[in-house]
Amino acid sequence: MMHNQNQLLRMIQKYDFALYDLMLYLDTHTQSREALALFDKYRSQRQQAVDEYTKRFGSLQAIQNQNPNQWEWGKGPFPWEREAN
Amino acid sequence: MWIYDKKLQYPVHIKNPNPQMAQIIMTQIGGPDGELGASLRYLNQRYTMPTDEIKGLLTDIGTEELAHIEMVSAIVYQLTRGLTPEELKKSGFDKYFVDHTTAIYPASASGVPFTAAYFQSKGDAFADLTEDMAAEQKARATYDNILRLADDPDVIDPIRYLRQREIVHFQRFGEAMRMVQDRLNSKNFYACNPSFEKKCGNHCPNRCKHH
Numbered sequence: 001m002m003h004n005q006n007q008l009l010r011m012i013q014k015y016d017f018a019l020y021d022l023m024l025y026l027d028t029h030t031q032s033r034e035a036l037a038l039f040d041k042y043r044s045q046r047q048q049a050v051d052e053y054t055k056r057f058g059s060l061q062a063i064q065n066q067n068p069n070q071w072e073w074g075k076g077p078f079p080w081e082r083e084a085n
Numbered sequence: 086m087w088i089y090d091k092k093l094q095y096p097v098h099i100k101n102p103n104p105q106m107a108q109i110i111m112t113q114i115g116g117p118d119g120e121l122g123a124s125l126r127y128l129n130q131r132y133t134m135p136t137d138e139i140k141g142l143l144t145d146i147g148t149e150e151l152a153h154i155e156m157v158s159a160i161v162y163q164l165t166r167g168l169t170p171e172e173l174k175k176s177g178f179d180k181y182f183v184d185h186t187t188a189i190y191p192a193s194a195s196g197v198p199f200t201a202a203y204f205q206s207k208g209d210a211f212a213d214l215t216e217d218m219a220a221e222q223k224a225r226a227t228y229d230n231i232l233r234l235a236d237d238p239d240v241i242d243p244i245r246y247l248r249q250r251e252i253v254h255f256q257r258f259g260e261a262m263r264m265v266q267d268r269l270n271s272k273n274f275y276a277c278n279p280s281f282e283k284k285c286g287n288h289c290p291n292r293c294k295h296h
Contacts, residue, residue, distance in 0.1 A: 009092060010096070012092070013092060013093075013094070013095065013096065016090075016094070017094065017095070020094075020145075020149060021253065023145055024142065024145055024146065024149075024253065024254075024257050025257070027138055027141050027142040027145060027257065028138065028142060028257055028260035028261060028264065029260075030138060059091070060090055060091045060092055061088055061089070061090060061091070062088075062089070063088070073091075078091070079091055079092050079093045079155065079159065080093070080097070080155060080158060080159035080162050080163075081159075081162075081163075082097075082098055082099065082100075082163050082166075084092075084093075085093065085096040085097055085098040085159075
């Protein structure tokens with residue numbers, strides 16, 4: 001299924017949220033195998049979504065820039081703008 | 086170090102400007118229980134924490150609070166777009182406008198500028214973690230008050246998300262507190278300062294021998 005930019009960004013936000021919440025949980029439950037397995041699962045799903053997003057719509061982090069002709073990091077809209085959400 | 090991710094932690098998409106609401110919500114940027122104070126509190130306290138797990142937890146929660154400053158700022162920014170001088174006067178936002186136009190400036194709802202006096206970095210794990218737990222509850226109560234005053238679903242949705250995060254952070258800080266207690270003589274939590282005294286913990290210093 002082909003996602004548009006907004007749908008893909010939402011997916012990445014969902015994965016990142018799950019991963020961040022798990023990260024805080026793991027900070028105080030360092031031996032939870034269940035949480036570690038979930039973290040691993042969401043991390044790989046997130047990576048797929050980020051790879052697709054980066055390829056089609058540009059980078060979410062400056063270091064991901066892949067365009068040899070242009071530096072696209074400064075391209076809007078920026079996250080706090082309504083158009084980005 | 087930190088690396089910027091070009092997205093919000095949770096989306097903010099507000100269709101209708103509402104400067105009066107912006108004035109209220111901005112308190113969660115630079116007010117007494119706001120996200121800026123939260124972030125600086127944890128990121129400053131982390132250095133002297135007695136265990137690696139808690140250093141990690143404060144780093145991660147402090148970092149998440151940075152993302153929350155950005156979310157609340159996005160809410161305020163979007164609520165103050167395209168205002169006319171008439172709307173500014175009628176809403177009462179004119180007093181903020183005269184100093185900052187529609188820029189984001191860390192201040193409370195009543196206009197008091199942010200100050201580091203809103204938080205403490207005590208260098209004592211119990212004192213600091215107790216403050217952190219209280220801080221999360223105060224921020225949660227502030228979001229509850231905002232929800233009592235808000236009627237726009239576009240505003241309510243991200244505010245409810247932020248409120249929920251305070252509850253999760255409170256839970257994690259409670260666990261961190263328990264972790265420090267467990268390392269100490271369980272009958273004498275306060276006999277020494279685990280952030281300062283190297284032998285505080287499983288190796289109790291001389292002065293708590295009588296317990």
